[in-house]
Amino acid sequence: MTKEINSAIKDQMTTVDQTVIEFKNVYKSFGNNAVLRGINLSVKKGENLVILGRSGSGKSIAIKCLVGLIKTDKGKILVSGTDITQLNESELNTIRRRVGFLFQNGALYDSMTVRENLTFTLAHNNKELTADEVESSVVESLENVGLAEAINQMPSELSGGMRKRVGLARALIIKPEIILYDEPTSGLDPITSREIIELILEIQKKFKTTSIIITHDLACAKLTGNNVMIIKDGVIHAEGNYESLSNSNDKWVRSFLT
Incomplete structure (x- = not known):
């Protein structure tokens, strides 16, 4: 099954205008709290999809369902045509190796250096690399986020923006086809936020990644x-580009974006 999943994903990813991610009528509740009540969405290859919503609306739950960290109650989640809700843990890990995840706080291991954080992630995903290949990938990933000089530093020595960059380097080191960004500019000053936004756009352009970006930052959403x-x-209440939503006839949508 794992080989079949790998083959299917590779074949599907070569298709022009391919729908890489698709939610079909997805539900998720926690006790009596219904968080997702029939989510439907799709993301095409190379596209950045931004998901907005009030706190507690289910944005982060949706992307955790996408990688199987949270099990859905009902519905399908397709990644390159494979319904991940029907996979066992081993099969899910095959999908996860194609997905980079930038957590809200960077989620670095405090007891490890930057090099060790990236090495640990790469070694976990690819056990066949030599030490030289691992080191080369670590340096390359840090260069991609402009932080090669921080390779021997501890997370405690880094600013919030630097931790986000290292978290992004760690997501990139597995060469993902999909990147999930959970509040990438949260807690950052406006200048650093703009740098992270520019980095997201550079990564999309350079690596042709397909991404979902969860954010409260309207500047991040717009750009x-x-x-x-x-x-x-x-549920998905409104969809479109930022400009069209800003001019929506729906007063709630317009108010949300101001």
């Missing part, structure tokens, strides 16, 4: 999103 969706009451 990075090829498509923008707004979650309300557990």
Whole structure:
């Protein structure tokens, strides 16, 4: 099954205008709290999809469902045509190796240097690399985010923006086809936020990644999103580019973006 998944994904990813990610009527509740109430969305190859919504609206839950960290109650989640809700843990890990995840706080291991954080991730995903190949990949990933000089530093020595960059380097080191960004500019000053936004755009252009960006930052949404969706009451309430949503006839949508 794992080989079949790998083959299917590779074949599908070569298709022009391929839909890489698709949610079909996805539901998720926690006890009596219904968070996702029939989410439908799709993301095409090379596209940045921004998902907006109030706190607790289910944005982060949706992307955790996408990589199987949280199990859905109902519905399908397709990654390059494979329904991940039907996979076992081993098969899910095959999908996860193609997905980079930038967590809200960077989620670095505090007891490891920057080099060790990246090495650990790469070794976990590819056990066949030589030490020289691992080191080369670590340096390359840090260069891609402009932080090669931080390779021997500890996370505690880094600023918030630098930790986000290292987190992004760690996501990039596995050469993902998909990147999931969870509040990439949260807690950053405006200048550093702009740098992260520019980096997201550079990565999309250079690596042709397909991405979902969860954010409360309207500047981030406006600048990075090829498509923008707004979650309300557990469903996609509005969809379009940022400009069209800003001029929507729906007063709630307009108010959300101001």
